[in-house]
Amino acid sequence: MKLTPDALVLGPLALSWPxxxxxxxxxxxxxxxxxxxxxxxxxxxxxxxxxAARTGYMMAHLSxxxxxxxxLLGIVDIRSGGWNWWVGLPVGALAAVWLLRQESPRLxxxxxxxxxxxxxxxxxxxxxxxxxQIPTLPAEASRVLQYLEPGQTRPLEVRFADLPKPMLLNFWxxxxxxxxxxxxxxxxxxxxxxxxxxxxxxxxxxxxxGFLAQSGLSARVFLDSAGxxxxxxxxxxxxxxxxxxxxxxxxxxxxxxxxxxxEQLLRRLE
Numbered sequence: 001m002k003l004t005p006d007a008l009v010l011g012p013l014a015l016s017w018p019x020x021x022x023x024x025x026x027x028x029x030x031x032x033x034x035x036x037x038x039x040x041x042x043x044x045x046x047x048x049x050x051x052a053a054r055t056g057y058m059m060a061h062l063s064x065x066x067x068x069x070x071x072l073l074g075i076v077d078i079r080s081g082g083w084n085w086w087v088g089l090p091v092g093a094l095a096a097v098w099l100l101r102q103e104s105p106r107l108x109x110x111x112x113x114x115x116x117x118x119x120x121x122x123x124x125x126x127x128x129x130x131x132x133q134i135p136t137l138p139a140e141a142s143r144v145l146q147y148l149e150p151g152q153t154r155p156l157e158v159r160f161a162d163l164p165k166p167m168l169l170n171f172w173x174x175x176x177x178x179x180x181x182x183x184x185x186x187x188x189x190x191x192x193x194x195x196x197x198x199x200x201x202x203x204x205x206x207x208x209x210g211f212l213a214q215s216g217l218s219a220r221v222f223l224d225s226a227g228x229x230x231x232x233x234x235x236x237x238x239x240x241x242x243x244x245x246x247x248x249x250x251x252x253x254x255x256x257x258x259x260x261x262x263e264q265l266l267r268r269l270e
Contacts, residue, residue, distance in 0.1 A: 014254065021119070022118065041099045048092055050088065053088025061082075065259060092111075129252065144225070146223040147222040155205060168197065168241070168242060168269070174200075174207050174210075178237070178256040182238060184217065190220065191219075198222060199222045205223070
């Protein structure tokens with residue numbers, strides 16, 4: 001077991017802290033509700049809360065989705081996260097009142113305990129990322145990276161210190177399904193001129209070029225020949241880091257980003 005700024009790592013499995021918090025909260029709520037004989041109703045309350053939280057998140061960022069259909073599909077795709085608990089928790093409470101009537105107060109203890117336990121993983125994440133957010137150390141800044149320009153077969157070289165800052169630094173690999181899923185979105189915004197650095201995690205040039213050709217993507221891709229994955233304590237792929245002008249990590253996201261999350265990160269670059 002290993003604790004990183006992004007996740008709890010259990011062998012090959014990396015559980016991001018927000019996902020772990022959600023999992024702990026769900027398990028605690030259902031277990032405590034089952035001890036009171038309310039397990040079946042608790043599942044419906046939980047479903048209402050989760051669906052409302054996802055819908056609330058989608059509605060709050062509706063303008064970032066290319067279409068309403070894409071936004072609706074985004075509710076179902078929970079891989080990248082995104083929850084609005086200011087909507088989800090009240091809806092869950094209303095569902096409890098509707099399903100249980102006078103017995104609804106019996107879910108107060110499971111609900112309160114689940115919230116308290118869910119905060120523990122988030123507290124661990126806070127302690128790991130503050131106050132010493134991972135800086136770009138001088139030794140790392142001087143390291144040389146190779147990169148591929150669209151249509152080129154031979155890599156060029158650049159110092160990490162010379163990359164534009166602030167920037168979004170995305171660690172990815174061609175064998176990683178979530179990386180492949182988010183890549184068209186990242187390439188789209190890179191082509192719009194946003195400082196998005198796509199850093200491949202240790203694959204050879206042929207594998208990268210083959211993936212780009214097969215996907216029909218035209219992007220500038222960097223090769224992690226400088227060991228930056230270790231330097232930034234990346235625990236899983238994909239991982240996206242927001243790097244400030246001083247080289248410090250201002251935000252971290254383990255897992256694929258959706259359009260709303262990407263735009264939120266890019267707004268912090270302004």
